[in-house]
Amino acid sequence: MARTHSVSFKLNGKDVAVEVEARELLIHTLRERLAHTGAHIGCETSHCGACTVDCNGMSVKSCTLLTVQCDGAEVLTVEGLERSGQLHALQQAFHEEHGLQCGYCTPGMLMRAYRLLQENPNPSEQEIRYGLAGNLCRCTGYQNIIKAVQSAARKLAAQPAAA
Amino acid sequence: MIPPSFDYHAPRSLGEALSLLSSLGSDAKLLAGGHSLLPMMKLRFAQPAHLIDLNRIPDLRGIREEGGSLIIGAMTTEAELLASATVTSKVPLLAEGVASIADPQVRCRGTVGGDISHGDPGNDHPALMIALDASFVLTGPKGQRTVKADGYFLGPFSTQLAADEILTQIRIPIPAAGAGWSYQKLKRKTGDFATAASAVLLQMKGSKVAAVAIALTNVGATVLKARAAETSLIGKPIDAATLGEAARLAMSVCEPTADQRGDAAYKTAMCGEMTRRALQAAAARAKG
Numbered sequence: 136m137a138r139t140h141s142v143s144f145k146l147n148g149k150d151v152a153v154e155v156e157a158r159e160l161l162i163h164t165l166r167e168r169l170a171h172t173g174a175h176i177g178c179e180t181s182h183c184g185a186c187t188v189d190c191n192g193m194s195v196k197s198c199t200l201l202t203v204q205c206d207g208a209e210v211l212t213v214e215g216l217e218r219s220g221q222l223h224a225l226q227q228a229f230h231e232e233h234g235l236q237c238g239y240c241t242p243g244m245l246m247r248a249y250r251l252l253q254e255n256p257n258p259s260e261q262e263i264r265y266g267l268a269g270n271l272c273r274c275t276g277y278q279n280i281i282k283a284v285q286s287a288a289r290k291l292a293a294q295p296a297a298a
Numbered sequence: 299m300i301p302p303s304f305d306y307h308a309p310r311s312l313g314e315a316l317s318l319l320s321s322l323g324s325d326a327k328l329l330a331g332g333h334s335l336l337p338m339m340k341l342r343f344a345q346p347a348h349l350i351d352l353n354r355i356p357d358l359r360g361i362r363e364e365g366g367s368l369i370i371g372a373m374t375t376e377a378e379l380l381a382s383a384t385v386t387s388k389v390p391l392l393a394e395g396v397a398s399i400a401d402p403q404v405r406c407r408g409t410v411g412g413d414i415s416h417g418d419p420g421n422d423h424p425a426l427m428i429a430l431d432a433s434f435v436l437t438g439p440k441g442q443r444t445v446k447a448d449g450y451f452l453g454p455f456s457t458q459l460a461a462d463e464i465l466t467q468i469r470i471p472i473p474a475a476g477a478g479w480s481y482q483k484l485k486r487k488t489g490d491f492a493t494a495a496s497a498v499l500l501q502m503k504g505s506k507v508a509a510v511a512i513a514l515t516n517v518g519a520t521v522l523k524a525r526a527a528e529t530s531l532i533g534k535p536i537d538a539a540t541l542g543e544a545a546r547l548a549m550s551v552c553e554p555t556a557d558q559r560g561d562a563a564y565k566t567a568m569c570g571e572m573t574r575r576a577l578q579a580a581a582a583r584a585k586g
Contacts, residue, residue, distance in 0.1 A: 137303040157306035157349070179299045180337050181404060182489055193377070193406040199336050200407070203306050204353060247403065268488040269401025 144208045146171065147215030153202065161197040161205055162186045165212060173213035173242045177271075184270030187243035188212045194250040196269070213242035216249065224290040225249055225283070234283030236274035244270050248284045257288055301339035308351045312358065312437065312466065315350055320439050320462050322348045328464060329353070330373060330412030333404050358411070358466060361385060368392075370468040372411025376400070379410060388472045391479035391499055395426040398483045398495075411465045417455045417520070420491035424451050424521035425513035426481060427468070429497035435467035436460070444469070451520040477501050478584025480576040483515070484568050486559060492516045493559040494569035496524075496548065498576040502586030507531040512544070512576075517552040517569045524548040527573065536581040544577060545570035 143152045146169060153168050165171045165188070174197055177185030181199040188197045189211035216223040225245050228234065235241045244267065251258060251266040258266060263284050264277070272280060307322075309315040319326055327346035329335060330353075338344040352358055358373035361382050368389050370379070379385050379396045386393045399422050400408060413423040414434065427434075427447035435444050439462055450458050459465055473479070483495035495515035501508045510531050512524040527547035534540045554565035 138305065140306065156303065158301045158303055160300065163300070179340065181333055184401070184403060187403055194403045195406055196403045199333055199404075201306070201332070201336075203308075204332075204351060251402075266402055269403045 140203045140206075142202055142206045144205045144210055146210050147212060155202045157201060157203050159202045161188070161190075161195075161200045161202050161210075164202040165197060165210075171212050171214050174246075175239055175242055177239070177243075182271070183240070183243075184247060185240050185243045187246045187270060189246055189250055192250075192253075194247050194269075211246070211249075213245050216245060223249070223287075224294075225252070225287040228283040228287035228290065229280070232279050232283040232286055234275065234280045235272075240270060240272045240274075244272065244280060248287070251284070252288055252291060256292060258284070260285070299340035301336060302342065302345045304339075304346055305348045306351065307348060308354050310354055312355055312464070315352060315355060315464060316437065316439055316462070318348075318350050319464065322350070324461055326350055328415070330415070331375065331404075331408035332412075333400070333408045334412065334416045334418065352464070363388065363472070366472055368470040368472055370410055370470070372414075372465045372467060373409050374411075376405035376408045376410065376413075377402070380405065389430065389470055391430060391473070391481060391497065392426055392470070394479065395422050395481040395483075395497065398422065398481065398485075401489050404489070410468060414450075414468070415457065415459055415465045417451060417453075417457045418491075419451075419454055419518060419520050420516045422481070422483065422492065422495065422515055425495065425497040425515040427470070428513035428521060428523055429499045429511040430470045430473070431511065432468055432470045434465055435469065436463045437466045438463040442466070448523055453519050456520075473499060474501060476585035478580035478582070480579035480583070482572040482576040482579065484572055491559075494552075494554070494565050494572050496569065496572040496576040498573070498580040500577065500580040500584050502581065502584040504586060505535045506533050506586075507536065507540075508586065510577075510580075512548060512573060514548060514552065514569055514573070517554040517565055519553070522551050524551055524573065526550065531577075536577060541574050541577055545574040548573040 175185040177183035181196045186197045325347035329349045329351040359371040413421045432447040478500040481497045484493045492515045497513045499511045514522040527544040549570040552566040
């Protein structure tokens with residue numbers, strides 16, 4: 136057994152601590168040690184974006200980040216989007232606009248769209264397409280995903296406190 | 299896919315990183331953004347016994363203007379470059395190139411120094427840096443040396459960086475006012491390497507070309523400088539004839555490898571077309 140490292144970080148606002156080998160990837164720690172299976176493993180080569188989470192205020196692909204690099208970080212996953220039983224405006228909008236079919240890419244899409252709207256609360260269609268370019272969806276053809284992000288942006292603009 | 303086992307080191311200073319690199323020797327690899335190295339480790343193309351993570355050394359990050367140059371810390375991420383008003387206003391060629399690299403998530407981790415040091419002919423920074431006449435500051439146990447981007451790249455995954463050195467800084471002379479620029483990159487999809495790409499920095503005097511730099515991505519064993527194409531344009535206007543000749547001369551130095559992006563003839567032709575478009579776009583932006 137290789138040497139392990141103690142790693143502590145905030146996961147959706149709660150302190151967590153794990154003991155991991157250096158080679159363990161964040162996606163495996165989230166899914167297998169911390170029972171947060173929202174982020175999905177898709178391509179494992181940082182192309183598909185299904186494993187996207189928010190780390191220190193940036194969208195990252197958690198299949199290409201070592202857990203040991205996250206010591207002291209603030210990590211947000213799709214499980215952290217809803218607040219007191221209320222879906223986040225993005226989750227509600229993906230539901231209403233049919234922004235998913237099989238749902239495999241959805242947690243990554245939501246987390247990337249969440250950060251995109253933090254950076255740019257009123258993006259154009261082109262900015263949404265460019266901003267979501269690291270997330271692949273093989274079902275929807277993206278049209279309803281774009282509509283969902285636009286709808287969420289309008290909802291959030293109307294209720295700034297909900298962001 | 300999980301990388302093979304390794305020992306992880308996270309130095310807090312450049313000095314600490316250099317001593318680790320010297321003591322661990324060739325068994326160690328530097329970890330920057332990790333978006334080339336970690337995938338290679340997953341596939342067992344790289345199996346370093348030690349990783350030295352440079353992410354916790356704040357001195358290696360940052361963008362500043364100093365004495366007519368843009369000074370960029372090697373661990374500055376692509377996202378930081380893209381968000382920098384200084385980069386956009388002073389070196390717009392770099393901003394245009396970075397916007398075409400990978401995707402938003404990868405740009406949040408990927409670093410300019412990592413892209414350069416990896417020495418992959420498919421990476422975009424080498425051509426941008428050569429077109430911009432950048433220099434690289436390499437720091438080793440005996441101190442610093444500064445080398446030109448042109449000549450730094452020796453072959454696939456091979457650069458002038460010695461085993462005990464770290465690329466710490468990139469220095470880009472800010473192009474003269476009125477310079478035109480363009481990075482034209484053909485790629486199959488977001489996140490793919492270029493099928494072919496061309497970086498151009500152009501200075502006009504009246505309607506004639508006063509100075510031009512042309513560098514080509516992913517059409518040879520390493521980034522290529524299209525010297526004959528550059529020379530052919532000096533003192534000439536940018537028109538159909540001079541563009542055609544410059545594209546032909548750029549194509550004459552291409553030696554691409556056939557892969558799923560296309561055969562050698564196709565990639566060479568696309569490199570000619572990217573060069574033609576980059577020169578046209580740069581000329582439209584130049585004010586001489």
